[in-house]
Structures are given as structure tokens and as C-alpha cells.
Amino acid sequence: MIFGEGTYTYERDPSWGRREGGVPAFGVSQGVACDSRDRVYVFVRSPRAEILIFEPDGRLRDRWGLGNFYHPHGIWFNERDELLVTDRDRHVVVRYTTDGRVRQVIGTSGQAGPPDQPFNQPTKAVETTDGEIYVSDGYGQFRVHRFDRQGKLIRSWGAKGTGPSEFALPHDVVVDQRNRVLVCDRENGRVQLFDRSGAFTGEWRDLLSPMEIFVPTRGQGGRSDVLYLAEGRGRISIRSLEGEKIAAWEYQSVAPRRENAAHSISVDSRGDVYIAEVTGENGFQKFVRQ
Numbered sequence: 537m538i539f540g541e542g543t544y545t546y547e548r549d550p551s552w553g554r555r556e557g558g559v560p561a562f563g564v565s566q567g568v569a570c571d572s573r574d575r576v577y578v579f580v581r582s583p584r585a586e587i588l589i590f591e592p593d594g595r596l597r598d599r600w601g602l603g604n605f606y607h608p609h610g611i612w613f614n615e616r617d618e619l620l621v622t623d624r625d626r627h628v629v630v631r632y633t634t635d636g637r638v639r640q641v642i643g644t645s646g647q648a649g650p651p652d653q654p655f656n657q658p659t660k661a662v663e664t665t666d667g668e669i670y671v672s673d674g675y676g677q678f679r680v681h682r683f684d685r686q687g688k689l690i691r692s693w694g695a696k697g698t699g700p701s702e703f704a705l706p707h708d709v710v711v712d713q714r715n716r717v718l719v720c721d722r723e724n725g726r727v728q729l730f731d732r733s734g735a736f737t738g739e740w741r742d743l744l745s746p747m748e749i750f751v752p753t754r755g756q757g758g759r760s761d762v763l764y765l766a767e768g769r770g771r772i773s774i775r776s777l778e779g780e781k782i783a784a785w786e787y788q789s790v791a792p793r794r795e796n797a798a799h800s801i802s803v804d805s806r807g808d809v810y811i812a813e814v815t816g817e818n819g820f821q822k823f824v825r826q
Contacts, residue, residue: 565812567611600636610660
């Protein structure tokens with residue numbers, strides 16, 4: 537079965553990562569990210585909270601982090617192949633090397649921040665090319681935080697609501713090719729756009745349940761002028777920088793649960809798409825670019 541449309545067509549590889557040399561099942565996969573060598577890092581919540589590292593062909597290369605995570609959520613690579621992960625229930629953002637060494641911790645482990653301050657169940661952290669860090673915060677707050685490269689808070693914005701700069705659940709934050717800050721306002725069904733200082737500049741509406749946006753870097757995805765969006769509920773879309781749909785497809789999870797929630801998305805240098813799902817056990821997908 538072919539998914540997608542136009543020049544963005546894909547075939548699903550349902551056994552990727554599950555074949556010989558992989559894993560029997562993925563468990564509950566919260567996040568996925570590809571490094572510069574197209575190795576795939578899967579942030580797993582259960583049965584054991586850890587990070588699984590796969591070669592591009594789906595063979596398991598390594599695994600680490602067992603005992604370090606309370607509730608895995610966001611995972612993201614910078615261009616130096618450093619990982620920024622959000623441990624939701626530890627209330628921290630942690631910078632790791634690819635072999636699991638800690639480089640930086642922002643937040644106080646196990647302690648939620650006070651109202652409007654970092655962090656209360658953060659969802660995602662990313663870094664700009666000049667070293668600033670942006671964090672969506674998340675389940676316990678309705679905020680976005682901006683830090684300098686040392687982890688010092690510069691400013692925060694957001695409040696509970698449905699208007700501009702208000703959030704129902706800021707589930708993801710990215711900085712795109714135009715230097716805009718994009719926030720997936722999941723429960724409001726929209727993506728809000730801001731400048732780097734946090735000033736509201738617009739929004740994209742009529743989305744199913746925007747979970748996470750992937751911004752191509754290092755030639756990932758084949759083009760630098762598109763965004764990949766996991767909308768949850770089994771829909772993936774590829775959009776222009778104006779938010780216009782270029783291609784989209786819906787699919788059924790292989791996981792034994794009726795509702796499919798595509799929770800995280802990443803794309804490798806070949807343009808193959810990886811989806812981490814929170815659909816129950818064994819929720820993970822690879823779509824191979826045709």
C-alpha cells in the first residue's frame with residue numbers, strides 16, 4: 537500500500553526494528569530522533585524507560601538510560617549530535633552525548649517549578665544554531681521558556697486559554713528555517729507562530745491534534761523548505777513554511793489498540809519517516825520514501 541501523494545509517497549515497513557537483530561516489540565514509544573549518521577534513537581516509556589539506538593537497517597546498535605528516566609517524552613538532536621531530552625515527570629531537560637553521557641541539566645530533578653516558572657512536566661526542548669534553548673512546558677503549565685546556552689532563563693510566555701499566546705497543551709516547540717518559534721498547541725488543534733522574543737505572529741488551524749513538528753536539517757527529508765507534522769490520530773502531513781498541506785496520509789497502527797496517536801516524528805537523510813506512537817505496546821512505524 538502506498539501512502540502520501542504527489543512527490544511525497546511512502547511504503548510502510550512494518551517489521552523495521554523488529555526483524556532479527558532488532559527488538560521483539562517497541563513497547564510505548566514516546567519520542568524518535570535521527571542523528572547525522574541516520575541512526576534512529578527511540579525514547580521508550582515502557583516496559584522499561586530507556587533510549588534504544590538502531591542502525592538505519594533496523595538492527596539494534598545500543599541501548600542506555602535504564603534507571604535515569606521517570607517519564608520519557610521529547611527527544612531532539614542538534615547539529616553537533618547532542619541530544620536534548622525532556623523527562624516529563626522529573627521536570628528536567630537533559631543534554632546527552634550519543635553514548636549517554638550527561639552534558640547539561642536544566643531544572644531541578646523531581647521538583648516542579650513554581651507557577652509560570654520552569655518546569656512542570658515539560659514536553660520538548662530544542663536548540664538554535666546560536667545556542668539558545670526553547671522548551672514547551674507542557675502538561676503542568678501553559679508556557680514556553682527561552683534560555684541562553686548556559687541554561688539561564690531569558691524569558692517565558694503563555695497562559696491557559698484559546699487566544700493568541702494562550703495554550704491548552706503546548707506539546708512541542710521548534711525553531712524553523714525562518715527563525716520562527718512554532719508551538720504545537722495540541723488541545724486547541726493549532727500551531728502558533730512566534731518570533732524569537734515570543735511575540736505572536738500567527739497560527740495554523742484546522743489540525744487534528746498537532747503533536748510534533750520535524751524541521752529538516754543536514755539535508756534530512758530531501759528539501760529544506762518543508763515541515764513534517766505528526767497530527768496524532770493516525771495522520772501525518774507535510775507542509776510548506778506557510779502551513780499549506782503538500783501531502784498527507786492516514787494509517788492504522790500495528791499496535792493492538794483502536795486509537796492511533798502519532799506522538800513524535802523524525803526524518804532521515806533519505807527522506808524516510810519514523811513515527812513513535814503512544815498507542816499501547818509495539819507502537820512504532822517507518823515509512824520508506826519511494
